[in-house]
Amino acid sequence: MVPPTMTEMWTTMGSTLASFMFIWAIIRQYCPYEVRRYFEKYTNRIMGCFYPYIKISIHEFTGDRLKRSEAYAAVEAYLSVNSSKTAKRLKAEMTRDSNNLVLSMDEYERVTDEFRGAKIWWVSSKVVSPSRPMSYYPEQEKRYYRLTFHKRYREMITEKYLEHVVREGKEIRMRNRQRKLYTNSPGYKWPSFKQTMWSHIVFEHPATFETMALEPEKKQEIIEDLLTFSKSKDFYARIGKAWKRGYLLYGPPGTGKSTMIAAMANLLNYDVYDLELTAVKDNTELRKLLIETTSKSIIVIEDIDCSLDLTGQRKKKAEKSSSDDEIEKEKSDKEISRKEAKEDSNNSSSSKVTLSGLLNFIDGLWSACGGERLIVFTTNYVEKLDPALIRRGRMDKHIELSYCSFKGFKVLAKNYLRVEDHHPMFDTIQRLMEEEDTNITPADVAENLMPKSPSDDAEKCLTSLIQALQETKDEAAKRKAEELKKDGGGGGDDDDDEHELVKGKYC
Numbered sequence: 238m239v240p241p242t243m244t245e246m247w248t249t250m251g252s253t254l255a256s257f258m259f260i261w262a263i264i265r266q267y268c269p270y271e272v273r274r275y276f277e278k279y280t281n282r283i284m285g286c287f288y289p290y291i292k293i294s295i296h297e298f299t300g301d302r303l304k305r306s307e308a309y310a311a312v313e314a315y316l317s318v319n320s321s322k323t324a325k326r327l328k329a330e331m332t333r334d335s336n337n338l339v340l341s342m343d344e345y346e347r348v349t350d351e352f353r354g355a356k357i358w359w360v361s362s363k364v365v366s367p368s369r370p371m372s373y374y375p376e377q378e379k380r381y382y383r384l385t386f387h388k389r390y391r392e393m394i395t396e397k398y399l400e401h402v403v404r405e406g407k408e409i410r411m412r413n414r415q416r417k418l419y420t421n422s423p424g425y426k427w428p429s430f431k432q433t434m435w436s437h438i439v440f441e442h443p444a445t446f447e448t449m450a451l452e453p454e455k456k457q458e459i460i461e462d463l464l465t466f467s468k469s470k471d472f473y474a475r476i477g478k479a480w481k482r483g484y485l486l487y488g489p490p491g492t493g494k495s496t497m498i499a500a501m502a503n504l505l506n507y508d509v510y511d512l513e514l515t516a517v518k519d520n521t522e523l524r525k526l527l528i529e530t531t532s533k534s535i536i537v538i539e540d541i542d543c544s545l546d547l548t549g550q551r552k553k554k555a556e557k558s559s560s561d562d563e564i565e566k567e568k569s570d571k572e573i574s575r576k577e578a579k580e581d582s583n584n585s586s587s588s589k590v591t592l593s594g595l596l597n598f599i600d601g602l603w604s605a606c607g608g609e610r611l612i613v614f615t616t617n618y619v620e621k622l623d624p625a626l627i628r629r630g631r632m633d634k635h636i637e638l639s640y641c642s643f644k645g646f647k648v649l650a651k652n653y654l655r656v657e658d659h660h661p662m663f664d665t666i667q668r669l670m671e672e673e674d675t676n677i678t679p680a681d682v683a684e685n686l687m688p689k690s691p692s693d694d695a696e697k698c699l700t701s702l703i704q705a706l707q708e709t710k711d712e713a714a715k716r717k718a719e720e721l722k723k724d725g726g727g728g729g730d731d732d733d734d735e736h737e738l739v740k741g742k743y744c
């Protein structure tokens with residue numbers, strides 16, 4: 238027999254392929270779904286014997302149809318970045334939880350990826366399952382991504398590449414997500430739903446470290462501390478510590494404690510849980526709320542001194558005797574917590590959140606939750622806080638936010654008035670600010686720099702600030718004179734009265 242020429246061979250192969258395609262097209266169009274599946278199943282088996290490639294499918298819904306597969310969502314995000322550069326057909330969607338339009342591969346589109354020398358082909362596809370006879374539900378589309386690679390890369394792809402795709406995809410989703418501000422609010426009044434629960438709104442605070450009035454060195458130190466924390470997953474795992482960090486922000490009202498929390502959240506792309514302790518019934522409820530918080534979040538307890546009877550419990554002990562006091566000092570914080578926990582359980586019926594409950598959460602339960610979390614306490618009276626609560630290890634970094642310095646003012650002048658370098662009125666402002674008694678908060682400076690009408694220019698706002706600084710200075714001088722007069726007249730210990738007055742204003 239004469240061997241066929243190359244042309245003949247190609248012609249035969251072409252026509253066989255064409256016939257096969259034709260038969261396949263007919264099967265797809267006219268065959269019932271079950272026959273088609275049957276045909277596909279056996280064709281795939283035969284092909285598998287000769288085919289050197291491996292395919293892995295990642296379906297959008299698996300088992301529980303109500304919940305989208307996390308792996309599918311991660312792959313979608315991963316490919317959205319890769320495919321947007323190479324795919325020719327993309328679809329753009331604005332999903333519920335994302336901030337921007339998200340691009341992803343359109344159906345039946347293919348893209349190629351490379352990983353450690355291996356080529357991986359991705360395709361987005363779907364199967365349509367017909368509606369069941371007499372069924373109320375219409376036909377269902379089941380979307381999936383399929384990756385194909387040579388079998389020689391089996392181990393690398395299944396062990397390394399897929400992990401890389403899911404990790405990167407999750408990070409992309411995190412970056413693109415709409416961040417949330419959670420607050421705990423009382424649940425429904427129905428008896429079984431009385432506990433508080435988280436509700437949320439979209440977090441869109443514009444504060445950044447750049448816009449904060451703070452000495453540049455201090456600002457840089459805080460930014461570096463935060464960034465180091467956020468990149469230290471492996472470090473925390475190595476030293477066997479939970480990936481968490483506590484910040485204590487303290488200082489007078491209006492010095493930027495809340496603003497700094499927003500700037501922190503914006504810097505690290507975290508959600509914020511604003512925990513209102515007074516709305517939490519007891520330690521059990523506190524535990525439940527905290528377990529529900531997610532990774533990459535800041536848990537904030539503002540005005541911690543006003544939210545919790547932190548001093549009362551220790552004061553009672555202090556009153557017992559001075560020797561008791563000394564013993565107590567020697568006790569470890571843990572022992573104190575345990576003792577208080579016992580007391581709590583004795584009068585548990587009406588118990589509120591206690592110091593011990595909070596300490597237990599910071600040290601124990603929260604640590605077990607894993608994930609990347611910051612906890613921030615704010616207070617106007619750092620001296621009122623129980624040392625056990627704010628010791629290093631619990632509140633790792635203590636940040637004092639104080640009255641506005643001239644450097645801080647310059648940041649605000651740039652933000653509010655667009656005066657960048659110098660202004661003839663700056664010298665007066667600097668002189669007044671650097672005087673010992675002219676304590677003005679950044680909030681007050683900001684208020685004076687805010688134009689009150691369209692015609693207000695920089696001069697007008699700066700004049701208003703100078704006036705405010707002068708008034709603060711005069712008031713301080715007057716107060717000092719009165720104090721001196723009182724002291725001279727044997728006025729006794731008025732410190733407590735003044736403290737009460739200020740306390741009333743702050744809390």
Ligand SMILES: Nc1ncnc2c1ncn2[C@@H]1O[C@H](COP(=O)(O)OP(=O)(O)OP(=O)(O)O)[C@@H](O)[C@H]1O
Pocket residue numbers: 448449450451488489490491492493494495496497617679680681683
């Ligand atoms: N350091 C700052 N930099 C920029 N703006 C600030 C700063 N401090 C305060 N402000 C301005 O003052 C307003 C009030 O500040 P903020 O609520 O952050 O103060 P706070 O210290 O949390 O006060 P409080 O103790 O009463 O809660 C902010 O909206 C912001 O405009």
